Amino acid sequence: MYEHEAIDLFRATFETLSPRWQLSFDSNALELSPITGPVVAVAKLSSEQATQIRTLAGVTSSVTVDALLFERKFRLHLVGRKVDGNRWAGTASPSINAEAVAGDLARGLSFAETVLSEVNSLVVILNRDGTIQRFNRFAEELSGLSEAEVIGKNAWDLFMSDEDSSESRQNIERFFLRGEAYEVERTVETIKGPRLFQFRNKFARTGDRPDETFLICSGIDITEERRARDRLTELANTDTLTGLRNRNYLMDRLDHLIATPESAGRLALLFIDLDNFKRINDSLGHRDGDQLLRQVAKRLGRVAGEEQEIIRVSGDEFVIIVSGDFARFTAQELANLVVEDFELVYVLRANSYRMRASIGVVEHVKHGDTAFDLLTRADLAMYAAKAVGKGRDISACHVYTPELSERAERGLEFYQALQYGFLRKEFALDYRDCYTVDGTARGLLASVRWNREAVAPLEGRELFSMVESSGFGVQLGEFQLTEACRQLQEWRAAGQAVQHVTLSVPYAQLVDGDLAGCVSECLREHAMEPSSLRLIVQSRLDQTAAHVLDRLETIRSTGVQILAALTADSAFPNLAKLPVDGLCINEEIVGRVPSEPVSRALVKGIVGVCSEMELSVLVHGVDSREQFAWLTQFPGAEVQGRFVTDAFSTTSSSM
Amino acid sequence: MREKVIETVRCAPLYEDERHIFNECVKLSLSQDCVLTRRLLRSDGASFSQIVAIDSMDDLSDFATADPYETRLQGSYDHIRQKCGAAMAGDRPRQVETGDPVRLIGELSMCATEGALLSKIRAIIAGLGGMQFTYQWIRFNGANPATGDTVEIRYLVGCRPSWTQQYIARLWYMNDPYVTYARTNVAPALTSHVNVHRVDHWLVTEARMHGFASGIVVPAHIHGHGLVGLLHVSNSIRAPAGEDALWDNRVLFRAMSSELLDWRVSQVRENALAKYELSEQETEILRMLRDGASASHVADQLGMSKHTVYKTIYQRITRKTGATRITDAVEKAAAHGLLD
Numbered sequence: 001m002y003e004h005e006a007i008d009l010f011r012a013t014f015e016t017l018s019p020r021w022q023l024s025f026d027s028n029a030l031e032l033s034p035i036t037g038p039v040v041a042v043a044k045l046s047s048e049q050a051t052q053i054r055t056l057a058g059v060t061s062s063v064t065v066d067a068l069l070f071e072r073k074f075r076l077h078l079v080g081r082k083v084d085g086n087r088w089a090g091t092a093s094p095s096i097n098a099e100a101v102a103g104d105l106a107r108g109l110s111f112a113e114t115v116l117s118e119v120n121s122l123v124v125i126l127n128r129d130g131t132i133q134r135f136n137r138f139a140e141e142l143s144g145l146s147e148a149e150v151i152g153k154n155a156w157d158l159f160m161s162d163e164d165s166s167e168s169r170q171n172i173e174r175f176f177l178r179g180e181a182y183e184v185e186r187t188v189e190t191i192k193g194p195r196l197f198q199f200r201n202k203f204a205r206t207g208d209r210p211d212e213t214f215l216i217c218s219g220i221d222i223t224e225e226r227r228a229r230d231r232l233t234e235l236a237n238t239d240t241l242t243g244l245r246n247r248n249y250l251m252d253r254l255d256h257l258i259a260t261p262e263s264a265g266r267l268a269l270l271f272i273d274l275d276n277f278k279r280i281n282d283s284l285g286h287r288d289g290d291q292l293l294r295q296v297a298k299r300l301g302r303v304a305g306e307e308q309e310i311i312r313v314s315g316d317e318f319v320i321i322v323s324g325d326f327a328r329f330t331a332q333e334l335a336n337l338v339v340e341d342f343e344l345v346y347v348l349r350a351n352s353y354r355m356r357a358s359i360g361v362v363e364h365v366k367h368g369d370t371a372f373d374l375l376t377r378a379d380l381a382m383y384a385a386k387a388v389g390k391g392r393d394i395s396a397c398h399v400y401t402p403e404l405s406e407r408a409e410r411g412l413e414f415y416q417a418l419q420y421g422f423l424r425k426e427f428a429l430d431y432r433d434c435y436t437v438d439g440t441a442r443g444l445l446a447s448v449r450w451n452r453e454a455v456a457p458l459e460g461r462e463l464f465s466m467v468e469s470s471g472f473g474v475q476l477g478e479f480q481l482t483e484a485c486r487q488l489q490e491w492r493a494a495g496q497a498v499q500h501v502t503l504s505v506p507y508a509q510l511v512d513g514d515l516a517g518c519v520s521e522c523l524r525e526h527a528m529e530p531s532s533l534r535l536i537v538q539s540r541l542d543q544t545a546a547h548v549l550d551r552l553e554t555i556r557s558t559g560v561q562i563l564a565a566l567t568a569d570s571a572f573p574n575l576a577k578l579p580v581d582g583l584c585i586n587e588e589i590v591g592r593v594p595s596e597p598v599s600r601a602l603v604k605g606i607v608g609v610c611s612e613m614e615l616s617v618l619v620h621g622v623d624s625r626e627q628f629a630w631l632t633q634f635p636g637a638e639v640q641g642r643f644v645t646d647a648f649s650t651t652s653s654s655m
Numbered sequence: 656m657r658e659k660v661i662e663t664v665r666c667a668p669l670y671e672d673e674r675h676i677f678n679e680c681v682k683l684s685l686s687q688d689c690v691l692t693r694r695l696l697r698s699d700g701a702s703f704s705q706i707v708a709i710d711s712m713d714d715l716s717d718f719a720t721a722d723p724y725e726t727r728l729q730g731s732y733d734h735i736r737q738k739c740g741a742a743m744a745g746d747r748p749r750q751v752e753t754g755d756p757v758r759l760i761g762e763l764s765m766c767a768t769e770g771a772l773l774s775k776i777r778a779i780i781a782g783l784g785g786m787q788f789t790y791q792w793i794r795f796n797g798a799n800p801a802t803g804d805t806v807e808i809r810y811l812v813g814c815r816p817s818w819t820q821q822y823i824a825r826l827w828y829m830n831d832p833y834v835t836y837a838r839t840n841v842a843p844a845l846t847s848h849v850n851v852h853r854v855d856h857w858l859v860t861e862a863r864m865h866g867f868a869s870g871i872v873v874p875a876h877i878h879g880h881g882l883v884g885l886l887h888v889s890n891s892i893r894a895p896a897g898e899d900a901l902w903d904n905r906v907l908f909r910a911m912s913s914e915l916l917d918w919r920v921s922q923v924r925e926n927a928l929a930k931y932e933l934s935e936q937e938t939e940i941l942r943m944l945r946d947g948a949s950a951s952h953v954a955d956q957l958g959m960s961k962h963t964v965y966k967t968i969y970q971r972i973t974r975k976t977g978a979t980r981i982t983d984a985v986e987k988a989a990a991h992g993l994l995d
Contacts, residue, residue, distance in 0.1 A: 517853035
């Protein structure tokens with residue numbers, strides 16, 4: 001009676017036994033309406049009831065509430081879910097009608113099933129044995145099989161390679177036991193061929209017994225993504241010109257290799273630098289240069305064989321990684337093979353080119369050294385090899401020894417010591433007399449000496465080249481000039497007649513040291529006429545930039561004399577073009593006269609040309625009587641050296 | 656004033672490291688606001704500090720690669736790189752100060768750290784037609800800057816950091832015509848006027864290769880201190896336009912140079928006060944001694960016996976200052992500005 005009344009009441013009000021319900025987040029009024037149409041009834045819920053409904057999420061579920069409707073108490077089964085940000089809705093049935101409740105649930109379920117079918121990823125549900133329980137539309141399309149065909153069949157047999165499937169079986173067995181979700185990548189055979197899928201697998205339990213646990217595998221196709229990533233990695237690690245690995249790869253690879261303590265003693269590097277590539281490249285044009293590099297890469301590959309990795313580090317530098325037992329010996333052997341291989345010419349369009357390489361070999365000996373350390377050492381060894389091959393046009397290799405690092409350190413130490421040399425004013429000038437061959441004094445030659453504390457003094461060309469390479473050439477030059485001018489002024493004030501002082505100018509001072517400014521300032525400060533100074537400029541003047549020669553000419557025009565130094569290995573300069581007042585023949589050439597005919601002829605020639613052109617000649621290093629006796633044939637020449645000083649100083653009045 | 660000292664003490668550096676390289680010692684320290692200080696201690700005791708604001712990783716790598724001891728300091732620089740990276744990723748880019756140069760010059764004395772000074776100076780210089788600057792506090796041994804040897808230089812670096820690295824490594828301060836000028840002059844001068852005899856001085860050429868085309872140098876002195884401030888502002892505009900722009904602001908540059916020197920003096924005094932903990936009375940006694948008073952004068956003034964002055968007061972002062980004799984203590988206190 002009561003039930004009938006209720007059913008009638010529902011039918012009359014909602015035209016159905018399962019009206020729609022909805023609840024908003026800010027009100028506890030449960031609104032009920034026909035399937036379509038406006039709200040026609042409202043049930044007031046307690047806040048606990050409302051909260052219970054609001055716990056519903058996106059998954060369709062049911063909640064039972066007791067509520068007052070039409071001034072009666074009803075037990076309502078609400079089936080529904082959260083439908084948007086602040087509303088929950090679904091269908092409601094009075095408890096008296098089991099059929100309506102079942103219908104509501106079925107609708108919710110079919111919605112979920114539809115979602116499963118239509119979702120745009122692969123979904124397969126398996127039981128513990130791998131027997132397929134569900135197979136969604138995406139899976140059907142991929143496999144070309146319908147769900148009906150595959151249900152009950154084994155997924156691994158159907159879709160996986162033997163290898164993958166056994167691994168997969170074990171995997172799943174393990175996870176079944178623990179019931180944890182996991183991710184895995186698997187290649188799946190599809191009608192489009194094998195594709196790589198990333199699976200997120202989760203266990204779902206439908207009952208209490210273990211065989212009611214299922215595995216939901218949902219996968220997305222990452223084949224293209226992975227392919228793109230692999231391609232990028234490949235690109236980032238490859239030298240496009242030669243196809244070899246590049247520097248980026250080398251650093252990663254070394255970091256990886258030396259990470260383990262076992263790598264010490266089982267890893268060695270060859271650092272190969274092509275000595276003359278730059279020159280060939282400049283003369284050939286870059287296209288041919290590229291060709292040549294490709295050939296070098298190919299030939300290195302052939303020599304090194306399959307098991308060693310070759311890397312092009314930069315322009316004309318290559319590295320070969322040698323790993324394995326006795327890596328050091330393998331590397332040395334390989335270095336010798338490479339040197340041998342470079343003996344064979346390279347041929348480009350019927351022209352042959354002889355490439356020369358310098359190879360540094362280094363072994364990874366100590367765990368804890370970084371890739372950077374290793375490469376630095378390989379580089380040092382390579383430079384040592386370069387020094388071996390220099391000037392001999394040969395390829396050479398050199399094995400790293402700690403001594404090479406020490407030598408590099410010494411450069412730094414020397415730089416620092418040199419600083420203190422300047423700070424403590426450890427530099428001093430030595431003066432030696434110059435004479436004409438008949439014994440007339442012709443001024444002084446000043447040379448700088450560095451009196452180092454507790455170390456033998458350093459002087460001459462050795463000092464000059466070390467000072468210049470440490471970057472103190474300009475300062476040394478300025479010291480010489482100031483000191484020489486000061487000394488000359490002092491001597492003259494004391495009544496000693498010194499015609500002039502001759503000094504060697506460091507190359508740096510000549511090129512970018514404002515030599516002219518310094519000279520004129522020194523002369524002005526010490527009240528001296530320009531002819532009191534004679535400057536010897538070193539190095540190849542004809543290769544010096546035009547503006548430097550112009551500056552030299554400016555100095556010369558003030559009256560300061562400029563002499564160009566000739567050494568044994570310098571080419572004979574074009575005297576017509578140079579702004580000089582004379583030449584200076586150094587001790588190396590003079591040391592070979594009068595015994596050696598070629599040097600004799602050379603000196604004769606130089607002096608002859610100079611006297612023709614009215615240039616002065618200063619001959620250094622006249623240390624023996626024979627040398628001097630031979631030189632007396634040149635009345636215009638000036639001489640300086642141990643013998644001359646001893647012979648004339650007693651009779652001289654210059655000091 | 657007190658607060659300032661406390662402030663500097665409180666800010667622990669982000670990174671600090673000291674390396675001995677043969678006979679020298681290099682100390683690198685990075686402050687919370689990414690200001691890097693590189694202090695080189697020479698074996699003769701002279702020290703050279705560069706204070707550089709690191710705004711980007713490029714600044715840091717320029718500075719590091721220009722370092723003559725780069726191979727030895729690589730590890731330290733790597734750590735600094737990490738710290739800087741973390742500090743920069745975490746928060747805002749460095750605030751760029753702007754504002755009226757006159758007001759900013761007035762605010763210099765309130766800066767707590769050299770980093771804060773740097774950022775203010777940058778704003779001022781930018782507002783006054785400069786592009787690069789250096790400010791150096793040069794301390795000489797002895798009170799007369801015209802004759803003394805350099806014992807300490809601190810450079811606030813507002814130019815390419817590679818310039819100061821090179822400048823110190825190559826001992827260019829020994830040849831710098833502007834430093835020579837600053838020893839004996841206080842008037843601002845255009846750099847081309849300082850160099851009348853050697854317009855093409857190689858150091859000027861080197862500087863030009865770092866973007867110093869036109870420039871003005873503004874020295875500042877404080878009587879009785881062997882301390883000289885030297886502001887060098889430059890721009891890359893060729894003379895005369897570049898020089899005119901700077902010369903027009905010489906009065907402001909002069910004010911700034913003086914303010915910066917004062918800042919340093921008060922900083923030194925604060926530190927010395929905190930270090931020596933001399934009482935008001937002890938300072939007064941040192942002041943009297945400096946002005947020529949004898950022990951009996953001091954005794955009369957304080958109403959105590961000469962014996963007490965010698966045995967108690969002098970001894971206490973020498974102990975606190977770490978001096979061997981009372982005259983040394985007077986000198987030391989004067990050098991730290993405690994008697995001004």
